[in-house]
Amino acid sequence: MTTGLIFSKVCSRAGLHVFDHIEYPSLIRGGHNTYQVRAEVEEVFSHAKHVDLLVALNKETIDKYKEELAPGGGIIYDGDKIPLSKENLWREDAKLYHVPLLRLSEESGGRRIMVNSVALGASVALINFDFEILSGVLRDVYRGKADETIEFNVRAARLGYDYVKDKGMEQDFGRKLSKVGEKKKILLTGNEAVGLGAIKAGCKFYAAYPMTPSSSILHFIAAQERNFSIVVKHPEDEIAAINMAIGAGFAGVRAMTATSGGGFSLMSEALGLAAMTETPVVIVVCQRPGPSTGLATRTEQGDLRLVLNASQGDFPRFVIAPGDVEECFYKTIEAFNLAERYQCPVIIILDKYLSESHKTAEKFDVSGVKIDRGLLLNDKEIEKIQKFKRYQFTETGISPRSIPSQRRGIFTATGNEHDETGYVSEEINIRIRMMDKRFRKFEQAEREIPEPKLFGSKDAEVTIIAWGSTKGPIKEAMKILNHDGIKANFLQIIYVSPFPKNTVSKIIETSKRTVIVENNKTAQLASLIREKTGKEIEHKILKYDGRQFFPTEIYHGIKEVL
Amino acid sequence: MVELSELKTVGQPNWCPGCGNFPILHSLKQAIVELDLKPHNVVIFSGIGCSSKMPHWVNTYGFHGIHGRSLPIATGARLANNNLTVIAVGGDGDGYGIGIGHFIHAMRRNLDITYIVTNNQVYGLTTGQTSPTSDKGYATKSTPTGVIEMPINPIALAIASGATYISRGFSKEMRHLTKLIADGVRHKGFALVDVLQPCVTFNRKNTYEWFSERVYKLEEIDHDVTNKQTALMKSLEWNDHIPIGLFYKETRLTYEDELPQIAKTPLVKQRIEDIDIRTLMDEFV
Numbered sequence: 001m002t003t004g005l006i007f008s009k010v011c012s013r014a015g016l017h018v019f020d021h022i023e024y025p026s027l028i029r030g031g032h033n034t035y036q037v038r039a040e041v042e043e044v045f046s047h048a049k050h051v052d053l054l055v056a057l058n059k060e061t062i063d064k065y066k067e068e069l070a071p072g073g074g075i076i077y078d079g080d081k082i083p084l085s086k087e088n089l090w091r092e093d094a095k096l097y098h099v100p101l102l103r104l105s106e107e108s109g110g111r112r113i114m115v116n117s118v119a120l121g122a123s124v125a126l127i128n129f130d131f132e133i134l135s136g137v138l139r140d141v142y143r144g145k146a147d148e149t150i151e152f153n154v155r156a157a158r159l160g161y162d163y164v165k166d167k168g169m170e171q172d173f174g175r176k177l178s179k180v181g182e183k184k185k186i187l188l189t190g191n192e193a194v195g196l197g198a199i200k201a202g203c204k205f206y207a208a209y210p211m212t213p214s215s216s217i218l219h220f221i222a223a224q225e226r227n228f229s230i231v232v233k234h235p236e237d238e239i240a241a242i243n244m245a246i247g248a249g250f251a252g253v254r255a256m257t258a259t260s261g262g263g264f265s266l267m268s269e270a271l272g273l274a275a276m277t278e279t280p281v282v283i284v285v286c287q288r289p290g291p292s293t294g295l296a297t298r299t300e301q302g303d304l305r306l307v308l309n310a311s312q313g314d315f316p317r318f319v320i321a322p323g324d325v326e327e328c329f330y331k332t333i334e335a336f337n338l339a340e341r342y343q344c345p346v347i348i349i350l351d352k353y354l355s356e357s358h359k360t361a362e363k364f365d366v367s368g369v370k371i372d373r374g375l376l377l378n379d380k381e382i383e384k385i386q387k388f389k390r391y392q393f394t395e396t397g398i399s400p401r402s403i404p405s406q407r408r409g410i411f412t413a414t415g416n417e418h419d420e421t422g423y424v425s426e427e428i429n430i431r432i433r434m435m436d437k438r439f440r441k442f443e444q445a446e447r448e449i450p451e452p453k454l455f456g457s458k459d460a461e462v463t464i465i466a467w468g469s470t471k472g473p474i475k476e477a478m479k480i481l482n483h484d485g486i487k488a489n490f491l492q493i494i495y496v497s498p499f500p501k502n503t504v505s506k507i508i509e510t511s512k513r514t515v516i517v518e519n520n521k522t523a524q525l526a527s528l529i530r531e532k533t534g535k536e537i538e539h540k541i542l543k544y545d546g547r548q549f550f551p552t553e554i555y556h557g558i559k560e561v562l
Numbered sequence: 563m564v565e566l567s568e569l570k571t572v573g574q575p576n577w578c579p580g581c582g583n584f585p586i587l588h589s590l591k592q593a594i595v596e597l598d599l600k601p602h603n604v605v606i607f608s609g610i611g612c613s614s615k616m617p618h619w620v621n622t623y624g625f626h627g628i629h630g631r632s633l634p635i636a637t638g639a640r641l642a643n644n645n646l647t648v649i650a651v652g653g654d655g656d657g658y659g660i661g662i663g664h665f666i667h668a669m670r671r672n673l674d675i676t677y678i679v680t681n682n683q684v685y686g687l688t689t690g691q692t693s694p695t696s697d698k699g700y701a702t703k704s705t706p707t708g709v710i711e712m713p714i715n716p717i718a719l720a721i722a723s724g725a726t727y728i729s730r731g732f733s734k735e736m737r738h739l740t741k742l743i744a745d746g747v748r749h750k751g752f753a754l755v756d757v758l759q760p761c762v763t764f765n766r767k768n769t770y771e772w773f774s775e776r777v778y779k780l781e782e783i784d785h786d787v788t789n790k791q792t793a794l795m796k797s798l799e800w801n802d803h804i805p806i807g808l809f810y811k812e813t814r815l816t817y818e819d820e821l822p823q824i825a826k827t828p829l830v831k832q833r834i835e836d837i838d839i840r841t842l843m844d845e846f847v
Binding site for chain 1 (some may be wrong): 571572573600601602603605606607610615617618621622623624625626627628631634635636637638639640641642643645646663664666667821822823824829830832834835837839842843844846847
């Protein structure tokens with residue numbers, strides 16, 4: 001994993017745009033792991049089907065990916081271990097580069113594991129990159145390890161680099177990358193962007209139980225807890241995690257939890273508690289394929305209906321689906337503001353592909369970030385109120401909020417229906433008015449949320465509609481369609497709840513053709529659109545094999561409907 | 563000085579007449595008065611059940627949550643604001659049944675929380691089913707031929723789980739119970755006050771009379787509260803003789819003590835505007 005990231009960082013530091021993508025089975029060690037790095041001068045938004053340079057540490061990799069090798073693509077392999085020759089070559093155009101990875105690794109004085117660093121050196125040499133960028137990244141990534149470890153890795157990389165250069169292999173390889181700029185981009189995953197956003201938003205309490213693919217948010221924030229004065233708790237289960245976050249939110253700090261579908265199922269009851277007690281809480285759901293344990297380390301968008309409908313009873317909740325690392329960052333900050341402004345749960349939904357893939361981005365601009373705590377009153381504001389009522393009926397449905405320690409703000413929060421003071425009540429009138437109050441908040445929210453994004457020209461021949469992580473592959477597919485002279489546009493739904501029904505309805509009405517692209521079996525967004533607008537999306541491109549769409553799959557899918 | 567009358571709420575408890583919860587509610591309020599706590603700095607957390615309604619009848623901050631989850635909610639609040647006095651209250655079903663996982667983990671964490679369990683050995687609000695502490699053989703609506711399992715022993719469990727103040731009270735012994743609660747709140751760390759609380763409607767066996775004939779106070783015998791082994795021996799007594807009082811007490815750092823993030827200022831008082839993430843962002847270059 002680290003090896004791939006190092007290569008990504010090398011490309012990113014050379015000013016290139018990078019997208020990388022990891023596939024691995026649910027094992028601690030071993031199994032077949034791949035790390036694909038895509039680097040280009042132009043911005044890249046997703047992984048790709050074709051591979052220009054395959055670094056194969058075993059025979060299985062070659063067997064699995066030989067079909068995906070691009071015309072003229074190269075393979076770096078250890079010929080001492082993997083017998084490959086012109087005789088058993090299955091494709092004339094493939095370029096084979098035998099680099100004795102193991103031997104060079106041993107020569108470096110390090111351990112066998114340094115074959116990775118040898119391969120990195122060889123790869124960097126083959127694409128004609130400066131070794132200095134690689135050694136710089138190696139030193140940064142292994143910072144904190146023993147000096148010896150760092151030096152062994154740098155030396156191993158150098159041996160790989162020199163081997164390729166000495167043999168003149170790079171002259172034979174057609175793919176070259178070169179340094180394009182000095183501008184420092186950042187390279188991060190969706191989960192890291194969520195973590196960074198949470199820290200910036202002032203999240204002070206984070207409780208989460210490990211579950212792939214959400215765990216890296218926990219790791220990221222936990223590593224920063226003392227730098228940013230955050231309390232991070234890994235509790236006994238997801239039920240405890242969300243209830244702790246609710247307790248912290250009730251006590252007045254910004255609190256978050258994250259999980260995947262299984263953990264979120266356990267959190268369902270508490271989700272309703274946050275809604276009923278009007279306690280702000282942010283919940284990140286990083287999807288993976290279900291049902292049950294499903295494909296624990298793969299990707300899917302199968303939980304949209306789950307997050308929209310989880311927990312008993314009717315109550316409003318925000319559901320926000322960022323589509324890339326920038327949106328992960330900014331929408332997380334917004335999630336905290338919405339949770340406090342509307343005093344309700346806010347769900348951010350990602351999936352493994354977005355959670356764990358790295359993408360380059362410009363450094364996030366935080367100059368416009370505002371912290372909005374809504375109607376959280378200070379002591380003076382509460383003193384001014386004749387009789388403070390935590391759940392006071394108001395025009396907007398949003399009530400003034402106090403937190404424990406405020407002398408005049410005393411109340412009891414309850415999961416039972418309650419009157420304006422918070423006292424349990426089953427009075428018919430109160431029930432109706434409280435229900436209406438909670439939903440009235442959302443009427444305002446519906447007017448306030450940003451319009452969904454429409455990419456591409458208005459007069460397109462086809463309108464693609466999607467949510468979440470498919471944004472990247474769709475944008476890549478649009479590049480190919482555009483190349484073919486096909487005009488496509490793309491409606492990205494970021495706010496799934498409240499649903500921007502008027503805009504979506506209008507866009508569908510004026511579209512020549514509509515196609516939904518979803519990484520699930522049942523087109524969950526399409527059914528939501530029908531529910532909210534009465535409109536049926538004509539065409540569906542669906543994938544549910546636990547892997548993200550390749551841009552070419554979307555491209556071919558679109559071609560079929562034209 | 564806080565007066566008992568200030569802790570009264572508009573609403574009145576709706577428990578059955580004679581319910582063992584009345585004296586517990588009174589003892590809790592009395593303890594707050596004796597400790598001279600400011601009502602706005604106290605939060606009472608609860609789950610679901612007859613006794614979990616208690617926060618509504620004490621004029622402090624309260625959180626009447628969901629079944630079995632009072633301790634995680636209390637934990638979040640306590641970590642968010644470690645200046646608050648945090649008390650959790652609930653029944654045996656809430657704490658020793660559905661919430662037992664949280665109970666054990668809260669004890670090993672040794673958060674500064676006082677947990678009062680009103681233990682009536684039966685489910686009251688759901689009209690009389692067996693509870694995790696029902697005596698073996700006791701017949702209820704859900705176990706018409708008698709409970710097969712052995713009951714949970716909360717005191718022994720607490721000793722094994724690392725709670726640092728472990729006590730048992732009895733509803734009929736209000737002065738004694740008040741002191742146990744007050745000392746529990748005073749204690750720095752996780753304090754358990756398990757209370758023998760007769761359910762006058764659904765528990766026909768473990769009645770006021772039944773307990774009165776059996777309970778004796780640990781304070782009145784030679785019991786060393788710092789000795790874990792003898793505490794464990796005492797916790798195993800049931801049926802003929804039932805000890806009440808303080809079983810065990812130790813001084814250990816609390817969970818909060820080990821968090822430098824909140825050593826000076828509670829999280830809730832820390833400024834969240836203008837958090838500078840530039841250096842952190844640079845790590846992604």
